[in-house]
Amino acid sequence: TALAQNSLPDDSDGTGDSGDAVFVSMLRKDGSEHLAVLRAMAKLHVDGADIDWTPVLGDGRGEQVVDLPTYAFRRTDFWPTVTARAVASANPSVSDGDASFWSMVNEGPHDLAATLGVPEEALEAVLPALTELRREQVTRAEVDGWRYSVGWEPVGLPASRPLDGRWLLLQGPDAVPLAGLDRFIPGLERLTCDAPDRKSLTALLESAIDGTAPTGVLSCLSLPGLGDDRVVSGPDADVVHTMTLVQALGDAGVAAPLWVVTRAGFGPGRAPDDPAQAAIWGFGRVAALEHPDRWGGLVDLTATPNDGDLASLASVLAHRSEDQVVVSEGRVFGRRLRPAPLTGADPVSAQKDDRPAPRRLLVTGGTGVLGVRVAEWFVARGTEELVLTSRSGPDAPGLADTVLGLRAAGARRVDVVACDVADRAQVAALLEAHRVDGIAHVAGVLDVEAIDDIDAAHVRRVVGAKAWGAVHLDELTRGWDL
Template sequence: MEPAAVIGHSQGEIAAAVVAGGLSLEDGARVVALRSRALLALSGGGGMVSVSLPVAEVRERLAAWEGRISVAAVNGPSSVVVSGEPEALEELLASCTEQDIRAKKIAVDYASHSAQVELIEAELAELLAGVTPTSGQVPFYSTLTGGLLDDTTGLDGGYWYRNLRSTVEFEQAVRAAAGDGLGVFIEVSPHPVLNLGLQETFDAAGSEAVALGTLRRNEDEARRFMTSLAEAHVHGVELDWQAVFAGQQATHVDLPTYPFQRQRYWPEAMALPVAGPVDPADAQFWEAVEQGDLAALAATLDLEEVPGSPLGEVLPALSSWRRQRRETVAADSWRYRISWKPLTENTASLSGTWLLVAPGTGAGGDAVEAVAEGLREQGAEVVRCMPGDVLDRATLAGELTEALGDRTAVAGVLSLCALDEEPAPGLPEATAGLVATLVLTQALGDADVTAPLWCLTRGAVSTGPADVPARPAQAQVWGLGRVAALEHPDRWGGLIDLPEVLDERAVARLGALLAAGGDEDQLAVRSAGVFARRLLPAPTTASGRAWEPEGTVLLTGGTGAIGVRAARWLGGSGADHIVLIGRRGLRAPGAERLRDELAETGVRVTIAACDVADREELTALVSKLTADGERITAVLHAAGELDDGVVDALTPERLAHALRAKVAGARNLHEATRELDLSAFVLFSGVAGTVGGAGQGAFAAAGAYLDAFAEHRGDLGLAATSLAWGPWAEGGPALDDDTFLERASRRGLAALPTGSALTALCRAVAQDGPAQVVADIAWDRFGPALTAARPSPLIGDVPQMREIARAAEQAGGTGADDAAEFRRAVAELSDVELGQMLLELVRTEAAGALGYTDVEAIGPKRPFRDLGFESLTAVELRNRLSTRTGLRLPVTLAFDHPTPVILAGFLKSEAGRDAEPQAVPVLAELDRLEASLATLSADRTARLRITARLRDILAGWDEEPAGGDGAAVAEKLQSASADEVLAFIDNELGAS
């Protein structure tokens, strides 16, 4: 098995470099690895401590021991190792213990990655002088630089000294590797110590990568290693089984003869709709055609099958036509478009206190002043807050609190931050307005401001052919906002796009929208009135027009999951020359194999190492191609970086990282090819950018920009099509991950077959409309999932959603009814009954979020993370429980309260039914009783004795306040059987 990449860690990085082929052992590197520890011990001694806190908080704490303790390694989002003087470390440990912070001493007597290393710099330089680095054979991610090293010949003696002196940027290196598409991380060690940090990093980065090990202490080595190989195999790692079983008498065995007992979670494929009754003869005819069965076709037509008959020549053509017709019908049924619906204007009056947050740079000054003055004239008290250039959520939360002063009631928050389109300080990939909007959304929660947040843009969206977005960069705020609406429905207002001419009438319309409230949350104010955003099926056309590639085609992300499929299709569809653009070029996994495969078909292939987000690199590549006489006819932009997570966990850096390839890449491709006569300029977006998707804030922001940018190019008379894809069955612009496909299927987004998706691409490029959605949506699942937390007028006019709404209205029952029923239960049920009801509610909704049909799959004490919960399903669980209870619940609900039992207790406290303090010790004793019962055998005599004793105890539990139901419970238990009593204990105490 060849490694896809190597990530070094501290001293182990030397071994990693050897594996990567970047370091020669001839000069004693192994000796250096051993002697450096001895040298450190001689340098004065020291130690290390592991602290379970984010690195920023650790650095703040270390200020008290400046120069005596250093950050040695950042292993994950909340795992940091510090090193330094033993006395200072003891003080740090005591401080952490007092504040209930997990920290432990590491059993070492030296302090690498600290200032003590400088004492032995000269001796290390002498030892390392003979190290001879060579060029590596596999990608090498350095924990010194925190990223990919393009050339390992730089791993000289100076590098290894810096490696020993500097902080180990393990988390940063892992993020870089995961961001480059690496999905399996194997820790080769006698016992895994980095897997927790790896998994936490994946979770924080929104990556679906997995961390595996090789051996574990106290486990049989051969068995554990084979188990680890099996784990790697099921996660897609190709193993050389001949090498694994070399020298052993391994044989294949047959599978069991009995059928597997399984429950299917995948939906069955739906048949295509038909206009009326199907003639059996017609069905038989087309079945024979689809199967290519000449004998069956002849029998259906009452003809004799004669060798060489014309029927044999016609059948392949008929079969091909039938297949293409099905794909065309499917492709047309997947297409949706955005429309804007004029609304009847209202005359509601604005009142109350409104917090106006404006760019601190002064961007959009005329609009800011016009809005502020207009709101005051309409009767609102306007409080302004202008945050500075450097934004962090804690600082902004403080500024918001200071601006509001002693005002306790705020009617709403109005943000004009999006008007600032300048690059964010230190983050050129993201606009300052987008970063400010992200931080503002987070800071409002930190400051406990629950008033709805409305974000204003200007020229970000198009309401029709004559209204083209003048500022597509601001559209990113619309993508982020659609996700924030799903994750924070309690404190999200909506998105409003202002016109270029911001006169008194436009400001009056804005004020009326804010005053009216309502469900509409994606609006545009124009001189002709107010418009609301709608998603509608795209009209089908009778023509069979489809785009056909030719000449030279540029494909970004060409060696990625979707790029490989698109490249193969381009090679067989008419393109003469395919230029696959990627940062790693031929060093990307599988790149050479793909090049050779395509070359065998007769198409010319160039795999270019070029960063599409680097304008100079891309311009140089396009210039070279055109100078060589290449006729570039089309661009397909499929490159992208994934760094998703819930909005509250996104950082500006992560947001910028996710935007880099998609947004900067699209802009650079436009600049590099705008003078060329292109027949297609296709941008691969995602459905989350159009309708939103929990946990996909960064991806949605990028997608919304691509849609707006395609409309902007169209206004310039240039070819442009932005396709907001649903998931692809064989990889796609969102995730090449079965888990993602499973989650998407549960939400009503079926995976698109690759061949059919590419057919849809060709038809979409040839159709009218620069921005389209292409997704196979099951509205009976997708609609309710999208509207679980808040209404979504966006999809209200989709025909299927109208039918669902009519059916729901006839059946009765709404989220408000559920919340009312919950309040009634809280008021009327006893503590025991309410606890049981809440536990069943949590288990039921958790099962629904995971797509399980049986609540028994959700063990009451089993951690949600073990059940398969991650950021997206956690948000869905929150939405389900919020709808059922009417409670305002945090997005991180499933992680803050990690088991159904604990979460049920939290819901009970949120509903105002906390357990009495005196009951806590008794409940602890009951927990111990439950544990004791779980260890007993099923001896019937013992069960009877225990049952009798429990009955006696409960019978005496009759001195409770009036109105209690203890006597009723005791009476029920007196008449219960032994099995019923033990089942009752299981239910009440939450046996898993």
């Protein structure tokens, strides 16, 4: 119908308005049919047609509808801006009397001397020191207000309701994960994947769908022990499995939400104990932004979930109000970002560090902008010798000026060495030739590619510099006094 617009009579009144006729195409060669229909309905809605969205949005009993602004091009910055005044008002130890006192200090010695009944000369020596102390306190308080941490809090989901629809669970060939989940998801269908590459996963999904779109997809492909090859492939294998599945869902035209089950060890009061599993969470948060049509969320479970855990998992999938959760002992905990000020720390003493700076410091990625800045920071605190490494090493652009700047700042010796920290043999040779007593691991690869455009080799290259580099540096310096 798109070309039908051209069959209308030419505009006769000069307004450019074709009257009440609106032509919206529902046929698109390069795209899925259901998305083309939704776009067509949206176009009609924008043009003023009365659309009944109930079949798409549901009856409102479980879905959340958000009103969009009715004005265009207005943008709001939601990044928190913390001021010293806000910090002071939130600190019960800071009273109006304190503020009044410091206001008199800032005005100079005359008013304060009159208030105290002492000569101005008695205050001239101490006021500059007091003013500087106050400036440091205010600055520290403001920066302290920028500190946030991730925590977990119990989530009370509404009363459980049956999880209907057709759900696909992808699993490896060696085990049956989440045994018993079928009791809580009657429409659960298990798909065994022998080769989790993009082409094979796409074919498996297309075969399983067979014209009937699933309600959701649950992935256990990256669970440890289920065809796990992390010992061979490294800390990037789990991320690759999840990334490949996200890509395959797009290739197969599946818009059902993907939920990924992990065993990273997240939870209240504890840090994850499996870095490879935890890496999936980093990838998942990006996938949620790039592909909200394919992404559902992340669920971290224990190694042996009981019936209570499985029931809670089904409840999370049914309500979809949380997308990053831990399920443990039948309870659900949601991920939260909260302010984490250094409560009780003295603003001045908190800036002091009694630990001596390393005499000889290794900085990986040391010829890059961030690496050089880190090296300068350590030199200013007493580090005398630096070993800067990068893949380009002595061939890094602008290196001569960098070395001169570090020596001018106080470094007695600066060695620059070519080393790829993703290569264990190169790291071993580096540490053998350059014994250090401190390491700053700054090396990394900037990655700005879209998920659909990358492959396993790309992931390994990006993960190699940071994650593999950390593994090699840790293992090869065991027992060192760093």
